[in-house]
Amino acid sequence: MTTPANWLVSLAALAIVGTAGAAEPLASWNDGPAKQGIVTFVAAVTQKGGKDFVPEPERIAVFDNDGTLWSEQPIYVQFVFMLDQLKAVAPKHPEWKSNAAFNALMAQDKKALAELGQKPILELLAVANSGMTVGEYDQSIRTWLKSARHPQLKRPYTELVYAPMQELLAYLRANGFKTFIVSGGSVEFMRPWAEQAYGIPPEQIIGTQQEVNFAMRDGKPVLTRAPKIVFVDDGPGKPIGIYRQLGRRPIAAFGNSDGDLQMLQVTAAGAGRRLMLIVHHDDAEREVAYDRQSHIGKLDKAWDEAKAGNWIVVSMKSDWKRIFAFQK
Amino acid sequence: MTTPANWLVSLAALAIVGTAGAAEPLASWNDGPAKQGIVTFVAAVTQKGGKDFVPEPERIAVFDNDGTLWSEQPIYVQFVFMLDQLKAVAPKHPEWKSNAAFNALMAQDKKALAELGQKPILELLAVANSGMTVGEYDQSIRTWLKSARHPQLKRPYTELVYAPMQELLAYLRANGFKTFIVSGGSVEFMRPWAEQAYGIPPEQIIGTQQEVNFAMRDGKPVLTRAPKIVFVDDGPGKPIGIYRQLGRRPIAAFGNSDGDLQMLQVTAAGAGRRLMLIVHHDDAEREVAYDRQSHIGKLDKAWDEAKAGNWIVVSMKSDWKRIFAFQK
Numbered sequence: 001m002t003t004p005a006n007w008l009v010s011l012a013a014l015a016i017v018g019t020a021g022a023a024e025p026l027a028s029w030n031d032g033p034a035k036q037g038i039v040t041f042v043a044a045v046t047q048k049g050g051k052d053f054v055p056e057p058e059r060i061a062v063f064d065n066d067g068t069l070w071s072e073q074p075i076y077v078q079f080v081f082m083l084d085q086l087k088a089v090a091p092k093h094p095e096w097k098s099n100a101a102f103n104a105l106m107a108q109d110k111k112a113l114a115e116l117g118q119k120p121i122l123e124l125l126a127v128a129n130s131g132m133t134v135g136e137y138d139q140s141i142r143t144w145l146k147s148a149r150h151p152q153l154k155r156p157y158t159e160l161v162y163a164p165m166q167e168l169l170a171y172l173r174a175n176g177f178k179t180f181i182v183s184g185g186s187v188e189f190m191r192p193w194a195e196q197a198y199g200i201p202p203e204q205i206i207g208t209q210q211e212v213n214f215a216m217r218d219g220k221p222v223l224t225r226a227p228k229i230v231f232v233d234d235g236p237g238k239p240i241g242i243y244r245q246l247g248r249r250p251i252a253a254f255g256n257s258d259g260d261l262q263m264l265q266v267t268a269a270g271a272g273r274r275l276m277l278i279v280h281h282d283d284a285e286r287e288v289a290y291d292r293q294s295h296i297g298k299l300d301k302a303w304d305e306a307k308a309g310n311w312i313v314v315s316m317k318s319d320w321k322r323i324f325a326f327q328k
Numbered sequence: 329m330t331t332p333a334n335w336l337v338s339l340a341a342l343a344i345v346g347t348a349g350a351a352e353p354l355a356s357w358n359d360g361p362a363k364q365g366i367v368t369f370v371a372a373v374t375q376k377g378g379k380d381f382v383p384e385p386e387r388i389a390v391f392d393n394d395g396t397l398w399s400e401q402p403i404y405v406q407f408v409f410m411l412d413q414l415k416a417v418a419p420k421h422p423e424w425k426s427n428a429a430f431n432a433l434m435a436q437d438k439k440a441l442a443e444l445g446q447k448p449i450l451e452l453l454a455v456a457n458s459g460m461t462v463g464e465y466d467q468s469i470r471t472w473l474k475s476a477r478h479p480q481l482k483r484p485y486t487e488l489v490y491a492p493m494q495e496l497l498a499y500l501r502a503n504g505f506k507t508f509i510v511s512g513g514s515v516e517f518m519r520p521w522a523e524q525a526y527g528i529p530p531e532q533i534i535g536t537q538q539e540v541n542f543a544m545r546d547g548k549p550v551l552t553r554a555p556k557i558v559f560v561d562d563g564p565g566k567p568i569g570i571y572r573q574l575g576r577r578p579i580a581a582f583g584n585s586d587g588d589l590q591m592l593q594v595t596a597a598g599a600g601r602r603l604m605l606i607v608h609h610d611d612a613e614r615e616v617a618y619d620r621q622s623h624i625g626k627l628d629k630a631w632d633e634a635k636a637g638n639w640i641v642v643s644m645k646s647d648w649k650r651i652f653a654f655q656k
Contacts, residue, residue: 203575
């Protein structure tokens with residue numbers, strides 16, 4: 001239920017955004033409770049003198065990446081990249097033949113991958129790229145992204161970002177928010193393309209961290225990759241990563257799976273008005289439908305908590321006019 | 329030597345900044361090669377169409393904190409805070425009586441502290457504050473800062489920031505730079521006051537990291553401190569911290585001691601125009617004079633490298649009209 005006064009504020013907020021960006025903010029969102037919840041929240045925290053006003057520096061919004069900002073099915077994009085990387089160096093690592101993570105990846109065994117969790121899998125990749133300089137590794141990701149294509153959609157992965165979420169990011173920034181990615185994936189894998197895809201610069205990406213070392217080579221300083229994962233930014237790791245790197249409690253958090261639960265809980269636990277939102281993958285026709293039983297992006301506990309806490313649950317099917325930007 | 333053309337550009341840059349901030353940018357800097365070097369660099373990288381132009385998102389400037397932005401003598405401010413914290417809980421830790429770091433701290437033995445390095449000392453503090461929530465720890469720092477006073481200057485530590493560096497930070501930001509702190513101290517110790525003192529928000533502070541854990545307490549999510557240092561952001565750690573959290577190579581770096589050497593080297597090694605600057609503490613009258621022989625803030629190798637690489641070395645005595653803002 002929205003009061004007439006709130007409506008006026010919402011319209012004013014829309015008008016401001018309208019001048020800053022595209023023709024209409026949130027153009028890919030159908031009118032409904034999800035869009036209304038977002039607009040009402042933004043109007044409330046940006047209204048000077050209002051009881052819910054939040055100063056600009058504290059308007060921090062955090063977004064999960066896989067399944068929230070872009071597709072994560074049939075398998076995390078970073079895992080596809082890893083598959084290619086691992087295949088290339090596997091001849092040098094006969095010990096991998098008895099490595100559970102390696103075998104699960106090669107077989108694309110989603111159940112086994114889910115049971116293993118991200119850490120042993122990312123550790124394999126850490127071994128595979130160990131010794132590379134950070135510049136070489138960055139280049140290998142850029143090169144791979146240029147040629148890699150989604151198996152069903154036959155498009156570059158960087159086109160599989162959700163248009164409604166791109167609009168949401170722009171809408172929040174136009175209203176003085178600072179937007180961050182907080183992902184279980186490795187931070188290096190997102191940096192090369194997140195600025196163009198989401199308008200999020202490298203320094204606003206929080207992710208899983210591999211060890212790097214400093215060395216002088218031929219009189220030049222270089223950072224090289226070491227075969228060790230030093231921080232896993234997933235589940236309870238997400239609020240820890242936010243605390244370490246960001247140092248403020250977000251006032252808005254966006255996720256799609258149980259891996260985002262603790263980030264959403266910490267956001268919800270702050271004082272003042274808050275926005276917690278979960279993207280529900282219920283559109284088998286335009287994307288993939290999955291939730292409680294899925295091995296990738298399982299949405300179970302976080303869904304229950306969303307219902308109990310009146311968080312916004314976005315139906316991709318009914319709340320979004322389109323999923324991807326290439327769907328006009 | 330500055331060509332007339334460069335002078336014109338510099339004057340134009342000064343004019344732009346003049347409208348954005350205080351009456352005159354860099355007002356506490358004497359005219360001389362240091363100020364001229366800064367202004368010429370900023371003019372070059374901000375001149376659209378110029379050969380040294382750098383787009384705004386890549387204008388990253390990193391600043392050491394202790395000894396570069398505020399005083400670090402007679403002992404790092406965080407060590408003074410730690411002394412008070414450790415004294416308070418020492419009765420619970422009889423094992424500390426044989427701990428070298430504890431004894432060096434209690435005796436304020438600068439030579440022993442320098443030989444130990446920051447890690448064992450910060451580890452002691454980590455034990456002392458273990459179990460506190462991050463909110464409680466933050467509050468303990470704020471409370472301490474309110475009452476603590478510098479032993480000689482008798483002023484709150486947060487007044488001991490260098491006015492010329494505050495002006496430099498503002499000048500860079502007015503020219504489209506994003507400014508970061510990269511400190512050997514712990515990130516939590518800087519966050520409560522850096523925004524007011526330097527205009528640098530919590531999410532742009534990189535520092536030494538203590539482990540934190542996530543837990544649910546009475547149905548509320550909390551982060552608590554664990555007795556372990558997981559990352560030391562000093563020396564070679566600084567470019568690693570920058571890589572992890574920032575993900576871009578800075579184009580300008582500011583330090584004062586050998587602990588900043590690798591950060592300066594990595595900045596210098598990038599392509600295009602760069603600014604590397606070292607603050608030299610040579611003003612015994614208005615602050616403290618120290619360099620190659622000092623236990624705190626030793627400036628030796630980095631000074632040699634500055635001379636060899638034509639980095640700017642600021643003489644606090646002759647380049648700065650005043651040191652602190654309270655000196656009118």
